[in-house]
Amino acid sequence: MIHFPSKERYGWDDLLEIVRDLRSPEGCPWDKAQTHASIRRNFLEETYEALDAIDRDDADDMREELGDVLLQVAFHARMEEERGRFDMSDIVDALTRKLLYRHPHVFEDASAEDGEQALANWEERKRAEKGFARASDAIEAVPHTLPALWRAEKIQKKAAKAGFEWGDVSHALEKLEEEVRELREALEAGGAPGVREEAGDVLFITVSILRMCGIDPEDALHRTCDKFERRFRGVEDGADRPLSEYTEAGLVALWKQAKETEHHTQEDSQS
Secondary structure, eight states: OOOOOOOSSOOHHHHHHHHHHHHSTTSOHHHHHOOTTTTHHHHHHHHHHHHHHHHHTOHHHHHHHHHHHHHHHHHHHHHHHHHTSOOHHHHHHHHHHHHHHHOHHHHSSOOOSSHHHHHHHHHHHHHHHHTOOSHHHHHHTSOTTSOHHHHHHHHHHHHHHTTOOOSSHHHHHHHHHHHHHHHHHHHHHOOHHHHHHHHHHHHHHHHHHHHHTTOOHHHHHHHHHHHHHHHHHHHHHHOSSOGGGSOHHHHHHHHHHHHHHHHHHHHHHHO
16 A cells, blocks of 8 residues: 555645556556556547536536546656656646747747737747748648548648638639539449548538638537437427338428427527
């Protein structure tokens, strides 16, 4: 058993010491067995849970979930400390230096009249720091692990900054119509590779249209998912038998009914 002192309030050093204890020979069998790869998904899940708490503006949950994210950082840092490559102090030092360097309008004599200019200063310093000589360097640096819609948006933004952009959203919409036609042709021809490619093109240009309209594609799709959940519940509420026993026309009728009911409910709540 490891004795850890009881305190009225624990601090940063206590957290790091607990993580070291958990990973020690006398520590927790599960914690000792973990690697960067084995808890990779945990990091993602904890981050999404923190974002959910932020979206709900729940202070108690935010405090807990942000702590879980911090634990993931401390855990990965401890693994690297054990390998002798870096520790948490190195992470903090590198982060502090980056913040100082990328805010020349705060810590140097550069200027930033608004948030847009401040972001431009950040991006300029980042390009210099990373050694990006061309726009393609910045595009290739966008993490492949991002959600696909988010990655597409970031890639497109960097290409647009280099001047590679649609002249008008209507031109992008015409491209979407072209891609939909190509998707239809791929479906008629059969073969998953062709369908996958053309469907990906449809998604990519859709992201471009949303981006040009100032709409977050991830947010747009999440809202549609929420809408589907509400309407699907309405479909089930309106059904008098299992949905599998309905024809396609019958399911469409149930969907339209659920949609109309939702609209009437919204109108009543606004009146």
